[in-house]
Amino acid sequence: MAKVIIAGGGIAGLAAGVYAQKSGFETVIYESNRVPGGNCTAWRRKGYFFEGGMHWLNGSSPGRMLHRVWREVGALSPASRIITADPFMVCLWEGERICLYRDPGRLEDQLRALSPEDGPAIKNLCGEIRRFMPLQLPVTDLPGLKVREKAPAAPGALLRMLPALSRVLPLGKQRTADYAARFRHPGIRMLLRGVVPPDYDAASLFYTLANFASGDGGYVEGGSPKLSAGMAGRFTELGGVIRYGERISRIVVKNGRAAGVIAGGEYIPADAVIVAADALAAVDTLFDEPVRKGWTGRMRRDTIPLVSTFVCMGVEADLSSWDENVLFPLKRPYEYGGVRFTGARFYNYAAYPGYAPEGCSVLTTILRGDTYEYWKDARDRGLYDQRKKELFETIRDRFGEQIPGLAGKAAVWDVATPLTYERFCGSYHGSWMTMTPPGSRRTPYPCTVPGIGGLYFAGHRMRPPGGMPVAVYSGRTAAQRLCRDFGAVFG
Numbered sequence: 001m002a003k004v005i006i007a008g009g010g011i012a013g014l015a016a017g018v019y020a021q022k023s024g025f026e027t028v029i030y031e032s033n034r035v036p037g038g039n040c041t042a043w044r045r046k047g048y049f050f051e052g053g054m055h056w057l058n059g060s061s062p063g064r065m066l067h068r069v070w071r072e073v074g075a076l077s078p079a080s081r082i083i084t085a086d087p088f089m090v091c092l093w094e095g096e097r098i099c100l101y102r103d104p105g106r107l108e109d110q111l112r113a114l115s116p117e118d119g120p121a122i123k124n125l126c127g128e129i130r131r132f133m134p135l136q137l138p139v140t141d142l143p144g145l146k147v148r149e150k151a152p153a154a155p156g157a158l159l160r161m162l163p164a165l166s167r168v169l170p171l172g173k174q175r176t177a178d179y180a181a182r183f184r185h186p187g188i189r190m191l192l193r194g195v196v197p198p199d200y201d202a203a204s205l206f207y208t209l210a211n212f213a214s215g216d217g218g219y220v221e222g223g224s225p226k227l228s229a230g231m232a233g234r235f236t237e238l239g240g241v242i243r244y245g246e247r248i249s250r251i252v253v254k255n256g257r258a259a260g261v262i263a264g265g266e267y268i269p270a271d272a273v274i275v276a277a278d279a280l281a282a283v284d285t286l287f288d289e290p291v292r293k294g295w296t297g298r299m300r301r302d303t304i305p306l307v308s309t310f311v312c313m314g315v316e317a318d319l320s321s322w323d324e325n326v327l328f329p330l331k332r333p334y335e336y337g338g339v340r341f342t343g344a345r346f347y348n349y350a351a352y353p354g355y356a357p358e359g360c361s362v363l364t365t366i367l368r369g370d371t372y373e374y375w376k377d378a379r380d381r382g383l384y385d386q387r388k389k390e391l392f393e394t395i396r397d398r399f400g401e402q403i404p405g406l407a408g409k410a411a412v413w414d415v416a417t418p419l420t421y422e423r424f425c426g427s428y429h430g431s432w433m434t435m436t437p438p439g440s441r442r443t444p445y446p447c448t449v450p451g452i453g454g455l456y457f458a459g460h461r462m463r464p465p466g467g468m469p470v471a472v473y474s475g476r477t478a479a480q481r482l483c484r485d486f487g488a489v490f491g
Contacts, residue, residue, distance in 0.1 A: 010038020015475025074234025
């Protein structure tokens with residue numbers, strides 16, 4: 001049995017580990033934290049559960065090709081409860097409740113009734129959603145790979161994707177904010193800008209909306225820990241070993257091959273190494289010299305990190321009558337870290353059992369904007385905790401102006417900054433995805449580096465914009481490449 005060491009126990013590392021272990025390799029995962037999951041994370045504070053990773057899952061529906069992968073790696077099981085909230089998001093605009101319904105027909109009827117003058121734009125919007133509905137991440141096998149069970153052939157599914165593929169390029173040339181600007185109704189504009197970051201290309205907007213319309217994009221009850229714990233359980237059941245609390249400080253390359261790692265000051269030899277940490281950070285920090293070969297230069301040049309701050313609060317109030325995903329304009333805009341916010345959005349977990357004490361609720365908001373240097377400056381000047389408290393108080397007060405009875409009810413709070421994700425997950429620039437502005441390349445990076453044998457890369461950075469689907473699929477791809485190189489049968 002060839003020995004494989006995997007750097008990182010997030011979604012990509014766990015997926016690579018499951019498939020490598022199933023394929024006959026002796027596999028050890030080194031995870032610097034005490035729990036698995038990486039960026040797919042959540043935490044508890046005084047009886048409240050704060051979700052910091054998954055908000056909807058691509059491949060949650062059995063009708064999607066990626067669903068099989070999630071089942072194979074143990075993330076989903078027949079017992080998994082998938083919640084597909086409908087409407088997925090609600091925009092509160094001057095007394096109107098504008099719902100982002102999953103069904104394009106229902107969405108179209110509501111928007112036409114709300115804004116008849118936007119009729120042509122609404123027709124275009126819902127037509128594009130329908131065209132994008134068949135689009136999904138194809139699950140295929142590498143050429144020349146020996147497999148125990150082939151990936152399900154789906155020529156019909158691929159043919160159904162063609163209408164959407166013809167629209168990806170033109171929509172990929174404009175920003176989501178520019179597409180939304182064609183609507184006269186400001187509430188509709190705000191709703192669309194809330195689906196994906198406004199600077200993302202419009203193809204991302206329609207891929208997301210179509211994912212919801214197809215019945216996919218559900219939330220797994222139990223959240224990020226449930227997903228990653230299932231994968232870790234599957235890996236260890238197969239005989240794999242996870243070394244928690246142990247960080248790999250160096251990947252050793254000898255004679256043009258990955259020969260092992262340094263962890264805890266000790267050299268651990270291996271026949272192959274899979275880097276499932278943030279690739280953009282890893283190529284500069286995990287080797288004796290930064291890796292400058294092949295695709296690494298393009299990744300350095302092209303990656304625009306998507307940086308976010310999570311503000312979470314546990315409130316002593318029952319908010320189960322509110323929708324799960326709410327967007328609204330602020331009565332008093334504010335500025336934080338050089339970014340101006342005129343609207344707010346929160347995820348409401350009041351209806352989820354076990355997320356808060358009885359009669360209480362959890363609210364989380366994600367503030368997008370590159371505030372990395374702001375927080376770094378705060379840490380260096382000893383102002384880090386103070387600025388977190390100030391940000392929480394700003395969010396609490398703005399939410400209180402929208403949610404009656406919230407004032408004075410925030411019992412617990414926490415702020416996860418870009419530095420939090422850098423510290424716990426090794427994320428480059430504290431980011432957890434990659435921006436895809438108009439004209440971005442979405443082609444995957446190769447999982448190997450020219451001139452270094454036995455070295456493989458996996459993770460969300462390997463195909464923009466990243467996220468959990470890319471992470472799990474890249475882990476599978478790395479394991480397949482490993483099998484092909486070593487002559488093993490995959491799966």
